[in-house]
Amino acid sequence: MKEQLKIDFEKLLETSNFSKNNIEIKRKNFDNFIEKGFPNRREENWKFSDLNQIISKNIKNLSFYNDLSKPNKIDQSIYIDSLEHNKLVFVNGRIEKIQFDYEEKNKIEILDDLVLEKSNNTNNSLLFLNNAFVSKYFKLIVKKNYSLQKPVVIYNITNKDLVSKSINLKVDIFLEENSSLKLIEFSNDKSTTNFININYNFDVQKNSILKNYKIDNNSNSNIKYCFNNISQDTNSVSEIFLLSSGSEFIKNEINCNLNGKYSSAFVNGVFNLNETKHHEIKTNINHIVENTKSYQLIKGILEDTSKAVYQGKIFVDSKAQKTDGYQLSKAILLNDNTEFNAKPELEIYADDVKCSHGSASGSLNEDSIFYLMSRGLNYKEAKKLLINGFLLDVVEKITDSEIKNLIKNIMSLKQ
Template identity: 55%
Template sequence: MKIEVLKGYRANKPIVIYNYISDQAKSSVINSNINIELGENSTLELINLSNSPKCSNFLNSYCGINIKDNATLKAFNINEGKTNTIEYNYNEIDLSKNSHLEYFIYSTGSTFAKHEINCSLNQPYGSAVINGVLNLEKDNQHEIKTVINHNDENCRSYQLIKNALNDNSKGVYQGKIFVDQKAQKTDGYQLSRALLLSEETEFNAKPELEIYADDVKCSHGSTSGNIDENAIFYLMSRGLSYNQSRQLLINGFLQEVIEKISTPEIKKLIKKITGIRDEN
């Protein structure tokens, strides 16, 4: 499938891609290929959803994205309920001069899922924001791997990935910022955080910086820890149950990422789909 946005066209409504997998497709290999091209000075919002098949399948998807000068793409990927599937999602993204990418991932995991993003800032003043939430339970697994290539000067990248891991689930984040020798004035930020909600969960992180320019501002980091029992005690003293207190803290931890979605209507929709929202 190919989606082409013409030069100067600004879409006023998002495109929704709904991937429906029949329960009759048992033990199948399902491949998809999507190519997206945004012409100069164009904008597009894209929401990628799928159903929750009961059968076991291997889902293999590729998405190639080319964002021309002064164009903006906002892409939102919602992956939940695929408990019996193995899934690999690869994204190749190229940005031109003064173009912008906003990319969001939400996943509840599956038997095994991997989301890989290779994003190249090829001309000056491009910017990429990649945010993700992994909210895993049972034996589900999900891995996010990102590579941000700063190939020209005055480009910015921002990455924030948060994980809430329950039961026996496993989360992985591997992120790399590459800065070419000519990519002076680069601004790159990368952070992954994990909330471990049982003793059996596992989180692995591998943040990387590879820098060949000398006038840059780059940072990376990764943290993991348990839920604050003192905070739970405080909330229970205010009348909430243990489960309510725990869920409130989890939502507060994950909500920071969702709040960074720049389109209010899509932010509201994703809060409704995920159930992660404030209590006001």
């Protein structure tokens, strides 16, 4: 694979006109990736999901160069039509459409060719890979005191033309003071066996509100990794909802730094898996200053031979007194060969805090099924009702009612 990487990397540099500075940084990242390679289970972070193995098992002849010179057709039928929204459309890793019809023009800014930052104190080899191969680095800025009228939907579409490619995207979202943004990431994949690596950076300034919904619902054979870095200033709020259901493998990693007083973060997630799918959610909530709050709720339904992993960590710095941290993960295993692994972790250095976590996994409660059947439902209906209720609990946490209904529709949950 190393040879392929080198050839593809040189090809990328040849065909794109990066600045000298940028090339230098890219090279450095490239070298770092070559040295580390794809993560495997020997790394604590990847203990339950050996990416190296998953990639070599699922993808044959992975290539890293992706020709972005020709535009791709957008399949308009996949647009969400029940909701008025602004659009950012990526097809096969290439930006095809930027449409902000509902917003004041001077309140939003989109930069599309940023130079990578020199120093990133990371050890994450997939971020090295991302930095090395990303061709355009986007940034969306929401100006001071502006709240977007309509949500923004980022469509991540891949079509049949894309096979065994590595796609790298990097997007920064910057919310200036007193601003707010609702962001939906909607993926739709018709491609087969690609490795998609997305890196989001959210900077949420004072009094700003970020609502981020990630929807991966349509079944596909891609391997995905999505890294989200969120830094929050005073009094800011972030709300993240993950629907983890469609891809063969996806790991959503959320690293949230609560840097400002009274900031709060909410992470809610649903695994709805069948067949051989293997999904992971990893969160890292860092309470750096006092009076911050975090809340995490993750639930999973596992069928066939699927596997879900939740690794959640709450870190409380010694300065972060009065922290309130909560974390709960639950899973229902429906078949014999399903697997749920959890590592709910607390790392606490301050004494005046309230932190707790819980994790439970098991089967559907037979008594509840019996109760429902005695009320006239058949076994299948009873099971479905219980599962719906179990998942609805998480979906109900979504604070935006329009989007909540959209997600309920997508998951075909009824109340």
